[in-house]
Amino acid sequence: xxxxxxxxxxxxxxxIGAAGVVIAVVALRRARRPQQAPAPxxxxxxxxxxxxxxxxxxxxxxxxxxxxxxxxxxxxxxxRFTEGDWGWAEHLLDDADGGKVxxxxxxxxxxxxxxxxxxxxxxxAPGAPTVDFDxxxxxxxxxxxxxxxxxxxxxxxxxxxxxxxxYAAPDGALLSFESYGDSGKWEVGRGEKLHRAEVLxxxxxx
Numbered sequence: 002x003x004x005x006x007x008x009x010x011x012x013x014x015x016x017i018g019a020a021g022v023v024i025a026v027v028a029l030r031r032a033r034r035p036q037q038a039p040a041p042x043x044x045x046x047x048x049x050x051x052x053x054x055x056x057x058x059x060x061x062x063x064x065x066x067x068x069x070x071x072x073x074x075x076x077x078x079x080x081r082f083t084e085g086d087w088g089w090a091e092h093l094l095d096d097a098d099g100g101k102v103x104x105x106x107x108x109x110x111x112x113x114x115x116x117x118x119x120x121x122x123x124x125x126a127p128g129a130p131t132v133d134f135d136x137x138x139x140x141x142x143x144x145x146x147x148x149x150x151x152x153x154x155x156x157x158x159x160x161x162x163x164x165x166x167x168y169a170a171p172d173g174a175l176l177s178f179e180s181y182g183d184s185g186k187w188e189v190g191r192g193e194k195l196h197r198a199e200v201l202x203x204x205x206x207x
Contacts, residue, residue, distance in 0.1 A: 056202020058106045058114060061092050063153030067104065068201040069116060072096060074104075078153030082163070084145055091117075093155055103190065104200075114195040115175060123189035127166035127178040135191075139168035139176045157181060 061067070065076045074094035081090045089107035103117040125134055132139045144166040151157050161182050168176040175192030 055197070055200065056204060058104075058112070058200060058202060059090075059108070060204075061090070061104075061106065061202060062204075064205045066203040066205060067092075067094055068203070069094075069104070069195065070199050074102070076153070077101075078151060078155035080149045080151050080155055080157070082147040082149045084147035093153075105192075112197065114197065114200055115192045116195055117175075117177065117190040117192045120189045120191055125189065126187055127168070132168055132176065134176060137170045137172070137174055139170050139174070142167045142169045 061076060061079065063076050063078055067074045067076060074096050076092050077095055078093045079090060080092075082088060087109075089105060089109075091103050091105045093101065094104055095101045101119070103119070105113075105115045105117060107113045107115075123134065125132055127141070127144070130141050132141075144164075146162060146164045148162055149157070149160065151159050151161075163182075164180045166178045168178075170176070173194060175194070177190040177192055178187045179190070180187050
């Protein structure tokens with residue numbers, strides 16, 4: 002082997018060695034880099050443009066402002082429910098006149114918004130296949146028991162359980178019965194489904 006060939010072999014050996022060091026450093030850095038959790042699956046039919054323009058009800062929280070049919074409400078408190086793999090939220094709203102309503106937000110699988118008004122004078126109870134109330138006949142739709150977490154002002158403990166039974170009328174009117182904890186008392190609410198375009202969200206800070 003002549004002198005030039007020997008020099009070439011030495012240079013190639015140095016280059017190969019340097020490349021090996023670079024590869025090892027890159028691999029080590031990748032190994033040390035924290036792995037990001039995979040993003041949850043996204044609904045391909047979710048109206049992102051609508052959420053951008055009108056606010057996203059799924060992230061509603063205490064302190065936000067909600068406009069429903071041109072009437073403004075403040076979110077006083079929120080309840081987030083879980084039952085197995087299923088979850089939904091209910092938000093306590095009040096207006097400038099002190100009127101209080103609840104807004105439920107659920108995806109099953111489409112987004113469903115319902116405006117609920119409490120009926121404290123109701124004397125009816127759930128359990129039967131049908132319930133007659135205020136001139137309508139409601140049919141039992143679903144029932145169960147869930148756990149909840151409360152934030153803001155709701156009048157409930159920070160965590161707890163709730164039993165519920167939901168009824169629906171042929172014209173779309175809804176009737177809900179809820180019993181929190183071990184009270185044994187049923188709270189009655191009358192519900193009306195809202196169109197997405199009837200609800201505007203104004204987030205108020207982080």
